[in-house]
Amino acid sequence: MSLNKDFYWGASSSAFQIEGANRADGKGLSTVDVRPVKTGIADTSVAADFYHNWREDISLMDKLGINAFRLSISWSRIYPTGNGELNNDGLAFYDRVIDCLLDHNIEPIITINHFDMPQALIDQYNGWLSRKSVEDFARYTKTLFLHFGDRVKTWLTINEPLMLMYNPGYNGSHYDRADETTSSNFLILHHILLAEKYAFKLCHQLIKNGKIAPVSAFQNVYPLSSEYEDVSAALTAESILSYWALDVAVKGSYPKTTYERLNKLGLAPKVSHADEIIFQMDVPDFIAFNYYSSIHVGGYHQTEKFIPPFFNFPLFSVDMGEERKTAKWSAMSSDSNGLVMSARKLFDRYQIPLMITENGFADTEEPDDSKKINDQERIKYLQEHVSACQEILGLEIPLKGYFVWSFLDSLSGREGYSKRYGLVYVNRDDQDLRDMKRIPKQSFYWYQDFIKSQNN
Numbered sequence: 001m002s003l004n005k006d007f008y009w010g011a012s013s014s015a016f017q018i019e020g021a022n023r024a025d026g027k028g029l030s031t032v033d034v035r036p037v038k039t040g041i042a043d044t045s046v047a048a049d050f051y052h053n054w055r056e057d058i059s060l061m062d063k064l065g066i067n068a069f070r071l072s073i074s075w076s077r078i079y080p081t082g083n084g085e086l087n088n089d090g091l092a093f094y095d096r097v098i099d100c101l102l103d104h105n106i107e108p109i110i111t112i113n114h115f116d117m118p119q120a121l122i123d124q125y126n127g128w129l130s131r132k133s134v135e136d137f138a139r140y141t142k143t144l145f146l147h148f149g150d151r152v153k154t155w156l157t158i159n160e161p162l163m164l165m166y167n168p169g170y171n172g173s174h175y176d177r178a179d180e181t182t183s184s185n186f187l188i189l190h191h192i193l194l195a196e197k198y199a200f201k202l203c204h205q206l207i208k209n210g211k212i213a214p215v216s217a218f219q220n221v222y223p224l225s226s227e228y229e230d231v232s233a234a235l236t237a238e239s240i241l242s243y244w245a246l247d248v249a250v251k252g253s254y255p256k257t258t259y260e261r262l263n264k265l266g267l268a269p270k271v272s273h274a275d276e277i278i279f280q281m282d283v284p285d286f287i288a289f290n291y292y293s294s295i296h297v298g299g300y301h302q303t304e305k306f307i308p309p310f311f312n313f314p315l316f317s318v319d320m321g322e323e324r325k326t327a328k329w330s331a332m333s334s335d336s337n338g339l340v341m342s343a344r345k346l347f348d349r350y351q352i353p354l355m356i357t358e359n360g361f362a363d364t365e366e367p368d369d370s371k372k373i374n375d376q377e378r379i380k381y382l383q384e385h386v387s388a389c390q391e392i393l394g395l396e397i398p399l400k401g402y403f404v405w406s407f408l409d410s411l412s413g414r415e416g417y418s419k420r421y422g423l424v425y426v427n428r429d430d431q432d433l434r435d436m437k438r439i440p441k442q443s444f445y446w447y448q449d450f451i452k453s454q455n456n
């Protein structure tokens with residue numbers, strides 16, 4: 001398989017899932033630091049300890065051969081209270097990481113915010129639920145662009161607004177929304193979408209040759225059957241889950257008929273004239289999307305197999321299948337054709353370049369007797385999905401890169417360390433920090449060979 005040389009073969013991460021050191025050097029707490037954790041030490045205090053191990057980890061990235069690494073910046077390391085004093089030690093940490101990546105010819109691709117909002121902003125005004133968050137996000141973003149913009153040219157705004165709007169552990173919301181989707185979910189999302197517009201504009205104003213994108217948790221939806229009710233529900237689901245946020249980012253307005261339907265249900269946010277003007281500001285340079293597998297949708301209450309609280313909606317129901325409840329979900333419902341279809345849908349609708357910023361396979365893994373992690377299923381999953389990239393490029397879709405989630409075994413948002421995604425094993429579990437040693441899995445060596453074959 002041959003792809004163009006400018007293509008990014010990368011790996012992905014996010015701050016709270018790898019850094020640890022959640023109180024170090026002036027860092028303020030964020031939503032993910034204070035939410036209840038499942039068990040033991042599956043919290044953000046150590047995670048994969050990237051905060052102290054970054055130099056060694058970047059050497060391993062170099063060994064792997066990736067030409068880009070996606071990381072996120074922790075907002076509360078830079079502004080411990082979200083909108084007060086700047087913490088220069090926080091900037092200095094990311095300076096060291098970015099400079100080291102560049103020394104190794106690995107391009108840093110930075111997500112401005114990946115699920116972790118400063119807790120102080122929740123305490124001040126309920127975080128994204130308040131419009132004040134838009135201004136504070138813009139200020140934080142401006143600081144990043146002015147400080148890092150000479151070295152970092154590719155930026156991603158806010159990871160997966162859809163997941164952020166639903167997950168109270170990430171967005172810090174105080175209301176109980178476990179049983180259904182409420183107008184508060186959509187208000188959170190509305191503020192996120194306004195905030196993104198400022199990020200697009202600031203990037204274009206402040207960073208020479210800067211490029212910026214939203215990051216979608218794109219849902220490729222199949223109807224449960226060819227019955228009208230299921231097909232129609234599938235259309236609605238895709239419109240809400242996948243196009244609602246991206247339409248604002250790229251086209252400047254919500255999808256019209258879907259907006260009207262949600263409005264009738266009292267769920268749609270009010271769009272003021274001032275909002276309309278902000279929505280018409282800069283557009284992104286490309287679309288980043290995270291893809292694991294596809295979903296099946298039927299008419300409301302066609303299936304009992306919801307995964308509450310996600311996607312629990314009065315217009316459609318999602319059947320993610322029993323396997324989605326297990327650690328191996330992304331592989332058991334693996335659908336690399338769905339990646340191709342997602343790219344086709346996105347490119348036809350928006351006609352700007354695409355980047356796959358997350359794709360990966362989760363499992364519960366421990367080294368075998370020979371101290372190896374022989375993760376053949378992950379290798380198969382990755383093989384199928386990089387082949388899908390080739391198919392996408394064959395369709396003349398400008399795909400800029402593919403990033404494996406994730407480089408290191410990182411703290412799973414939902415399952416701590418009982419579920420691992422890394423190309424590199426980290427020797428710890430939910431209860432015991434052991435020695436935190438890094439062990440490249442067999443998939444690491446597979447990806448290394450694959451990248452080499454692309455460079456020849």
Ligand code: BG6
Nearest residue numbers: 014159160163411412413414415
């Ligand atoms: C993506 C997120 O939605 O899914 C990652 O961007 C996350 O941060 C990944 O880790 C897998 O989800 P989880 O809950 O299994 O960690």
